[in-house]
Amino acid sequence: MIERREAIKRLLANRPRDLFVVPGLGSTTWDVTSLGEDARDFHLWGAMGGAAMIGLGLALAQPDKRVAAITGDGEMLMGLGSLATIAVKRPPNLAIIVFDNGVYGETGMQPSHTSSGVDLVATARSCGFANCLDVGSEPELDTLAGKLGAGGGLLFARVKIVREEPPRVLPERDGAVIKQRFRRAIGAAP
Amino acid sequence: MPHWPDRLYAALKRAGVRQVGYVPDAGHARLIQLCCDDPGIHDVALTTEEEGVALAAGAWLGGQRAVLLMQSSGVGNCINMLSLIRTCRFPMLMFVTMRGEWEEFNPWQVPMGSTVEPVLKLCQVEVERASKPDDVEPLADAAAQRVFGADKAVAVLLSQQLIGKKVWTK
Numbered sequence: 101m102i103e104r105r106e107a108i109k110r111l112l113a114n115r116p117r118d119l120f121v122v123p124g125l126g127s128t129t130w131d132v133t134s135l136g137e138d139a140r141d142f143h144l145w146g147a148m149g150g151a152a153m154i155g156l157g158l159a160l161a162q163p164d165k166r167v168a169a170i171t172g173d174g175e176m177l178m179g180l181g182s183l184a185t186i187a188v189k190r191p192p193n194l195a196i197i198v199f200d201n202g203v204y205g206e207t208g209m210q211p212s213h214t215s216s217g218v219d220l221v222a223t224a225r226s227c228g229f230a231n232c233l234d235v236g237s238e239p240e241l242d243t244l245a246g247k248l249g250a251g252g253g254l255l256f257a258r259v260k261i262v263r264e265e266p267p268r269v270l271p272e273r274d275g276a277v278i279k280q281r282f283r284r285a286i287g288a289a290p
Numbered sequence: 291m292p293h294w295p296d297r298l299y300a301a302l303k304r305a306g307v308r309q310v311g312y313v314p315d316a317g318h319a320r321l322i323q324l325c326c327d328d329p330g331i332h333d334v335a336l337t338t339e340e341e342g343v344a345l346a347a348g349a350w351l352g353g354q355r356a357v358l359l360m361q362s363s364g365v366g367n368c369i370n371m372l373s374l375i376r377t378c379r380f381p382m383l384m385f386v387t388m389r390g391e392w393e394e395f396n397p398w399q400v401p402m403g404s405t406v407e408p409v410l411k412l413c414q415v416e417v418e419r420a421s422k423p424d425d426v427e428p429l430a431d432a433a434a435q436r437v438f439g440a441d442k443a444v445a446v447l448l449s450q451q452l453i454g455k456k457v458w459t460k
Contacts, residue, residue, distance in 0.1 A: 145377075146377065147371055149340070149371075150347070150371055152344075153345050153348065155348060157346060157350075158351050160332045160334075160348075160354070161308070161348070161352025179341070179344075181341065182341050185341055189332075189334055275379070279350075282351055287353070288351065288353030
């Protein structure tokens with residue numbers, strides 16, 4: 101088990117220039133923002149259950165760029181069907197990374213289904229993700245980080261994180277601003 | 291004159307659409323097949339329609355245009371995800387085959403079918419309706435222009451009268 105802020109720092113310490121990130125609603129958005137706001141991140145303040153599918157649309161549109169959706173277990177559970185959709189479509193440049201602490205951090209730490217035995221790695225594998233990582237230590241985190249560059253392939257990773265509530269680090273909240281700066285960063289808008 | 295789904299497909303190609311999300315649907319069957327056969331289009335079969343809203347947002351972030359094809363019952367599945375479209379002013383183009391009207395035989399289709407228009411309007415999605423085959427292509431052209439040119443969300447409803455009464459093949 102890893103502290104979430106340590107996990108995100110290690111994961112993105114040597115972030116490839118062409119890695120674009122979709123952090124899911126809630127804690128993972130604050131985690132990614134704790135590293136500093138970056139135009140290559142499309143932060144979600146809502147749209148629960150949508151992070152992985154936004155990642156899919158983006159990965160299909162930009163096959164030469166690497167895309168990572170980094171979200172929490174509760175957000176992933178709300179869009180569980182998207183794991184099936186993504187595995188069937190098999191984009192080679194997409195990583196789905198779930199920070200799993202078994203609780204809904206934003207609403208008061210109520211248990212999610214992963215606390216009761218729902219196994220997201222097994223779920224992803226049964227959907228057809230050939231490359232699944234179960235990350236619980238710093239060396240494993242470094243292995244995952246190494247796959248976030250070009251040629252890493254379609255992958256699913258669960259990162260087991262400590263149940264804690266570090267201070268929120270809030271990014272820009274205007275969705276249109278986040279969208280436009282992201283599109284400029286990826287070269288999709290003037 | 292080609293059948294309306296072929297003309298709708300032509301309109302999507304003219305608009306530069308590169309991603310098509312859909313939940314399999316009898317009314318959209320011909321259009322879906324045309325998209326699946328087109329190597330220039332990413333066809334994405336969805337487990338639920340809200341995935342297609344998020345897909346379209348992601349496509350736009352990466353510089354591609356997407357559309358979402360669904361049946362009227364799917365509109366209800368999209369409501370919260372449409373907040374992503376409205377908050378971020380993403381372009382969003384939907385084609386909705388209608389059930390629950392005209393010669394409907396299944397009462398379970400009526401509640402969602404009859405609320406599609408007000409629900410979409412409450413979500414600030416503009417609604418157009420095609421009732422005759424000749425309506426479809428010009429409505430699609432105009433909607434695509436306004437969606438991708440002016441960052442609007444537009445749903446084109448394809449009336450059950452246009453699609454025809456559902457007939458079970460077996």
